[in-house]
Amino acid sequence: MSWIAAAFAAAFFAGITSILAKCGIKTTDSDVATALRTCVVLVFAWIVAALSGPLDAMGAISARSWLFLLLSGLATGASWICYFKALSIGDVNKVVPVDKSSTVLATLLAIVLFGETSNLGVKLAGTAAVALGTFMMIEKKQGGSVSNDRTWLLWAIGAAVFAALTSLLAKVGIKGVESNLATAIRTCVVLAMAWAIVAIKGKLGQVRGVRRGELGFLAASGLATGASWLFYYYAISAGQISVVVQIDKLSVLVSVLFAFFAFGEKLTKKSAAGLALIVLGTSAMAWWT
Template identity: 45%
Template structure:
């Protein structure tokens, strides 16, 4: 069941990207994230309300609350370091480091959660990492060299916090309904996202967003919400070392939807990278 939920999460994660590509290209990324998080929070709250789990929140232990909050903060810090690294350094170096979070997640799940380091899990994770690097390839769009390699530290920290997000969520969700945990975690992310928007003053751009832009922000937020709900339900009942890499299969699904819906061209390295990730995912499933 956890594998099925992980694949559904990957599907909705890919729909998030496609919907964003179609309708919200001119919207500031931090502002778009903040608005989408509002939609995710509303969805999570409605599901918790419908399932009658709202009354269980006061019963959550202090330890579970702590790790859920830490998971939300880890997500916010991951975004912060990633975008800081992009501002300082080369895109072609920053993005591959960020994508390495899937490997870190597997390692953390073995070291922290004491999950078994099974050969097919290690091989699948390695193939997904290799496929991701092939997909990224050599980026022709380079930022000007700033004379410092410090941005690499920011990129590595972004990947570390992305991996910690899943591990902390897994610990915090022990004995807690996954929908309730997602709802509480989203509150933390919402506060973090809007703090960045308010600090940078990008909230003023809200009046410049078109009706079409708002429509696709809402649809994208709904897809994100469904993806998060399925993903955290999957890690609540399954192994992080298996669920997290399968979630990364959204890269391949996004690529296929890009070919079909957006009529993007299928580059050779894109197809090869997608096939490697698919093989890695199949290894994890079986």
């Protein structure tokens, strides 16, 4: 499978993840749901890693790769912490656009740090289209409270920066390491971070109260997340981060289609135009890479 095909597969499973997760958090706390889903991802990742090759290959992983894989996992956890802290202080319609800018930041950093300058004009134009489309898709909620506390902005910027660093650090950590094994190792760190968040917020007691039906959806969501991560990290290990992170944005299209058929959710004209920009910008970068 080419890395571009893997990136599209990652986007597809990421889109399914959102729908399954939505079905699983009707009454379940989002932090608890994330921690439970990560358990499934961890088991899935290690099974795939074992089937892909001998696990004793871990002994051959260099100290440098271990360091960057661990840092990548920590960056993911840090992104989640910053994101939920920002949401607790500021309005959703303000926090989300800043957080979504992580894909744009990842692309620009990949161009600078990894010299991914082939078809630079197309990448920059495509990135601009994706950024504009993302902002257009975020609808402003009516009647929301407005917070005068500007610290939400710093937390939201932190979430975006750490999310972008996740891909860049993983790119370095995966070098010379089988991508499935690297994903499994990295997921261990993410799991520890997810449960640490639950423990710190005093939500461990809520785990026993999760409904069976929602637990099933969370498990399915975890499997979809695991599949998405495996394809995603294979794609960034073999291809260009600046393109992969944008193709991954097409998960929005998958989520929108499933949401329409499953929940009857419809797009406004503005949101539809934003989605079209995301698809066009991503397709341009994938086609001319």
